Amino acid sequence: MPTVFDWEKPLVELEAKIQELRSFVYEQGLDFKDELNELERKADKLRKEIYERLTPWQQVRMARHPERPTTADYIKLVFDDFVELHGDRKYGDDQAIIGGIAAFEGEPVTVIGPQKGRDTKENISRNFGLPHPEGYRKALRLMKQAEKFKRPIITLIDVVGAYPGIGAEQRGQGLVIAECIEQMSFLEVPIICIITGEGGSGGALAIGVGDRILMLEHAWYSVISPEMCATILWKDPNRAPEAAELLKLTSTDLLKFGIIDDVITEPLGGAHRDHEGTGRQIKAFLRRYLSEVKKIPTDQLVEQRLERFRKIGHFQAVQLEESRVKL
Amino acid sequence: MLRVFRSKPKYATVRSSAPDGERRDGDPLWVRCDSCSSLIYKKELHKTLYVCSHCGFHFRMSAWERLRMLVDENSFQPAEPLVSVNPLGFPGYEEKIAQSQEALQLDDGILIGEAKIQGHSCVLGIIDFGFIGGSMGSVVGEQITRGFEYGIDKQLPVVIISGGGGGARMQEGIFSLMQMAKTAQAVGRFSKAGLFYLSVLTHPTMGGVYASFASLGDIILAEPKALIGFAGPRIVAETTRQQLPPDFQTAEYALKNGMIDGIVPRSELKDTIGKLLSFHL
Numbered sequence: 001m002p003t004v005f006d007w008e009k010p011l012v013e014l015e016a017k018i019q020e021l022r023s024f025v026y027e028q029g030l031d032f033k034d035e036l037n038e039l040e041r042k043a044d045k046l047r048k049e050i051y052e053r054l055t056p057w058q059q060v061r062m063a064r065h066p067e068r069p070t071t072a073d074y075i076k077l078v079f080d081d082f083v084e085l086h087g088d089r090k091y092g093d094d095q096a097i098i099g100g101i102a103a104f105e106g107e108p109v110t111v112i113g114p115q116k117g118r119d120t121k122e123n124i125s126r127n128f129g130l131p132h133p134e135g136y137r138k139a140l141r142l143m144k145q146a147e148k149f150k151r152p153i154i155t156l157i158d159v160v161g162a163y164p165g166i167g168a169e170q171r172g173q174g175l176v177i178a179e180c181i182e183q184m185s186f187l188e189v190p191i192i193c194i195i196t197g198e199g200g201s202g203g204a205l206a207i208g209v210g211d212r213i214l215m216l217e218h219a220w221y222s223v224i225s226p227e228m229c230a231t232i233l234w235k236d237p238n239r240a241p242e243a244a245e246l247l248k249l250t251s252t253d254l255l256k257f258g259i260i261d262d263v264i265t266e267p268l269g270g271a272h273r274d275h276e277g278t279g280r281q282i283k284a285f286l287r288r289y290l291s292e293v294k295k296i297p298t299d300q301l302v303e304q305r306l307e308r309f310r311k312i313g314h315f316q317a318v319q320l321e322e323s324r325v326k327l
Numbered sequence: 328m329l330r331v332f333r334s335k336p337k338y339a340t341v342r343s344s345a346p347d348g349e350r351r352d353g354d355p356l357w358v359r360c361d362s363c364s365s366l367i368y369k370k371e372l373h374k375t376l377y378v379c380s381h382c383g384f385h386f387r388m389s390a391w392e393r394l395r396m397l398v399d400e401n402s403f404q405p406a407e408p409l410v411s412v413n414p415l416g417f418p419g420y421e422e423k424i425a426q427s428q429e430a431l432q433l434d435d436g437i438l439i440g441e442a443k444i445q446g447h448s449c450v451l452g453i454i455d456f457g458f459i460g461g462s463m464g465s466v467v468g469e470q471i472t473r474g475f476e477y478g479i480d481k482q483l484p485v486v487i488i489s490g491g492g493g494g495a496r497m498q499e500g501i502f503s504l505m506q507m508a509k510t511a512q513a514v515g516r517f518s519k520a521g522l523f524y525l526s527v528l529t530h531p532t533m534g535g536v537y538a539s540f541a542s543l544g545d546i547i548l549a550e551p552k553a554l555i556g557f558a559g560p561r562i563v564a565e566t567t568r569q570q571l572p573p574d575f576q577t578a579e580y581a582l583k584n585g586m587i588d589g590i591v592p593r594s595e596l597k598d599t600i601g602k603l604l605s606f607h608l
Contacts, residue, residue, distance in 0.1 A: 162558075171584070201505070223500050254501060313509065
């Protein structure tokens, strides 16, 4: 049974009704063309109404839809000849991040992204897509390898956060995230980051420093998950929908803030309703932005990447007399 | 879907020795040590640099107190003052800032400028936990970045004393997260200029502060028993449902696991920083 959200129910019911009438028409050989057209029109209108006015919390739910494509799905849909590469060469191979080399329209690229499971069994082996330090170290190793062979890097980001576990802390989760962020910033190859689902805090940023940052329409990206934010603010994770509003975490918000460069529109109803359509969309955006950044000379590429992040922040300079800092 | 954040945890592991700073029970004369529960005369605490004379527990210090403890007299020149705005229109944020500014006599969560430590000029930044948990918003991120840029400009080493509970400043949302990238890049540029960055981790250094500039020092020191890590211990306990090691996420644990260069008691901090600066002239 596919997952249906409350707000989709009227649409799903209408779609079922249309389907029913269709098969009835087919079986009985009757002419209900006008009625069907009318219902189709209604469904189209409803679809637009529902999906173009999603609340931030509904967007978060869409990003977590169990049938939403995972990183492995996108790799199949967007790239050819993927060869997966394993291990960080130091400790282990983290199944929660996959990476390797693939061809994008004939050209080799390095692709990296956190991987959620499709079912319970896979989720356990993938640690629910929550990476350990060795996952980030693998990502960094593959990115440096890409730099050596002058391959562009594409990161596909769908992660609620870095894993908060004992071993993860013991092996330097914070430290490795810092290293990833710093070293990725100076890599002398084009980097395109696509937030495909969840962009959860430092665990996402660790593979999110790029020359172009794109985001799928129903993805979210924030400093903290809405549940965690609600817990801190009101000691109540059930108020996550309110927190989602406050955090301004939707693709529309982030485009407005200039944090991302573009929003990749999803097929109406979300990526989970049409994997192939979503893959085609990503391909089109990737083609455009990759050819754009490939034209930038290497020294300028890194300089522009650093400049992009250097500018981020909102603050105000004050006169010395107004400052609290008095010697 | 793994529920990382449970509404009602089955149990919460809070170590009895969990350092929690100076308790303000309202008693004007005495404080109770969070580690050994001894009563300490407040005036004595000033003299011992906020270290418990019974068990050696390091209380949190304000940025101003730390500045007085570390720098040569009259050597501190504060950076251009910056104040926070409320980019997301987050409710209650302005009030929180105003309260912290008033209580701590700071413009935001960091006291930063040029200073001399045992005669050695450096850029010194001190994060104050009291200012919204020592979290990094746009101002802290910008000041740290400018600090490293100033260091490159004047060929000065940078010393940052970190101590931030939550790391990121939630009220600034994505702008706060991006300060991690901005500061990490500032460290990267500074490092490529061949200059020396000393990171000192004090209780507690967690989350986005730990996962950016604080982890990227050429040398990383910590104060005894300081809580150091990425995810908070309660989150780890709730997620894993495992008993946490007794020394989990302490400075001693970080040292044992190879994450820091050394632990320096507060009484020796100034000398140690001075010595390290003298090696990097």
